[in-house]
Amino acid sequence: MAQAMKIAIVDDEQDMRQSISQWLALSGYDTETFPSAEDALKVLGPDYPGIVISDIKMPGMDGIQFLKKLMGNDSALPVIMITGHGDVPMAVEAMRIGAFDFLEKPFNPDRMSELAKKATIARRLTMDNRALRRELSDGSQLMKKLIGSSPVMERLREDILDLGQADGHVLIDGETGTGKTMVAHALHAVGSRAGKKFVLISCSAYEEEALAKRLFGPVNPEDTQLPAIEEARGGTLVLEDIEALSETLQARLLSVINEQGTPAETRIVAISNMQEQDRTIEDTIRPDLFYRLAALRITVPPLRQRGEDILTLFTRLSEQFAEEYGCDAPQVSAQEAAQLLQAPWPGNVRQLINIAERAVLQSRRGSGTIASLLMSDHEEMQPVMTTEGKPLKEYVEAFERMLIDNTMRRHKGSIASVMEELCLPRRTLNEKMAKYGLQRSDYL
Known part of the structure; x- marks a missing residue:
């Protein structure tokens, strides 16, 4: 889930700090305020998850010096500068140094919200790209x-x-x-x-x-x-x-x-x-x-050779999409688990990602089945029966493992909650977790 963007408000005037903070908070932003540039610099590091709104004229370190420090730490940090009437040369200098934009007092609060929205979108893109680069190098x-x-x-x-x-x-x-x-x-x-x-x-x-x-x-x-x-x-x-x-x-x-x-x-x-x-x-x-x-x-x-990995992947993907769309992940029945295991998957993981997202969307609407999604991808595919392709025992075990894994994940490793939901005695649950290589520590 994407990290919430913050807005750091830097102004030596308390009333101005509070009014900006209140207005942006009403617009749904997470704000924090600082009375000076020096105080703000203690918090605003190179990967600050948000943007900065700062006055230009402040005692001690002024806005221009502050902006130079911020750009030196992180040149992609969006900084919106607030200038007084007639401070156009300072605003031009700020833009040259790297400011995202500027607001001239007295400013329209709606204009400030509009700029904040553009700046936070730009910052989120920067942070996502950095996270991806770190992930791809890790x-x-x-x-x-x-x-x-x-x-x-x-x-x-x-x-x-x-x-x-x-x-x-x-x-x-x-x-x-x-x-x-x-x-x-x-x-x-x-x-x-x-x-x-x-x-x-x-x-x-x-x-x-x-x-x-x-x-x-x-x-x-x-x-x-x-x-x-x-x-x-x-x-x-x-x-x-x-x-x-x-x-x-x-x-x-x-x-x-x-x-x-x-x-x-x-x-x-x-x-x-x-x-x-x-x-x-x-x-x-x-x-x-x-x-x-x-x-x-x-x-x-290919995905079709990966056995019950298909169910593990489907579960993880559907949970991710459910979180993204703000709804519950669809519950997979034994028949649907068998259908997922027996599907030919010509598009492999890429196709499974697509099916998982569509399953979440149709579950949110309260209609449709996983079988219908598989059939719509491959109209020539015949309905899949649990007795074809593999011994029934393998399908049962794959479904059982998926069910315990999902329940453990949902209850964050609470053995008592899992026992209650699945109506299993502790010894039986322990034996099945050992059989399927599931460890409680992975869910805590």
Whole structure:
């Protein structure tokens, strides 16, 4: 859930501080006030989760000096300056230094609310981008996102940890929607290059001439962006849709790889999205390039091979969407659990995300079923019965594990509450949790 944005109000006049704070609080903002710039600087760090509204004329450190300090700490922090009548030169100077905007006294409160809304939207975007960058550089967080206890997911995590420590080029393949780009991020984040550049290029997003320039240059004097090969030097260059490279560009890429020698100065991670039944990545790119890129290889498993991971993922996703939409997550019946387990999932995790969101939305409206969502995605799919595909015992156990997991999560690990809701004696609950690898400490 996104963190609530704050508004720091800095003004030496108490009445002004209070009136601004009260008005913005009525508009739904979380405000805090400071009588001086010096006091505010003790709180306003580089990742302050909000914006600043400050008077320009204050005793001690004035608004311009204060703004310079704030911009030095965090140049993306939105600061709205309040100026007196006739202080246009100071307002211009503030904008030059980096102020988000300014208000001239006496100002319209509605105008202030409008500016505050724009500034908080901009700040939230900045904070979200920073959080994403931190997440994508944090190997432990990325590995947690690769959810699942199925053998194929255990193997995938082991492969990422092993190959992350290696230094050769890597080929990642698998069906669409399986999370290949996340695996590439994880490979970079758990390895020795974690603090270096990570550059991702989609080869299918460019015409050949533009792709050649983006990958290899040359750079014109007016260009501000280095070619990807230079930009990623010392780090990782990820090439999505590697099969889209023309023969000419394949030859140039091979030449670059050969020039680097061993160990590679820049690690290349190639991602293949080959979908044709009768063709593979080996058939598409030249053999010498293939063998250089596929010295290390990871195949991301399709969702249909991940067993009860499907229920775990569906539960987590539906809880996230329910929180986002402000409603309860849909309860999955035994029949629906079987349908989720037996669906073919041609769109893999990406399709499951879509189904989970739609399930939350239709549950909020009080209509629809998970089966109807699966059928609407694949009209030719026949209704799924629990006796097909796997022994009934496996479906029952998968549903039982999901039910205990969901109930433990909802009650935050309260054994007594779970026993009461599921009508289970403590010993039986303990035995089933041990059987399914569920630990109370994970829910506290």
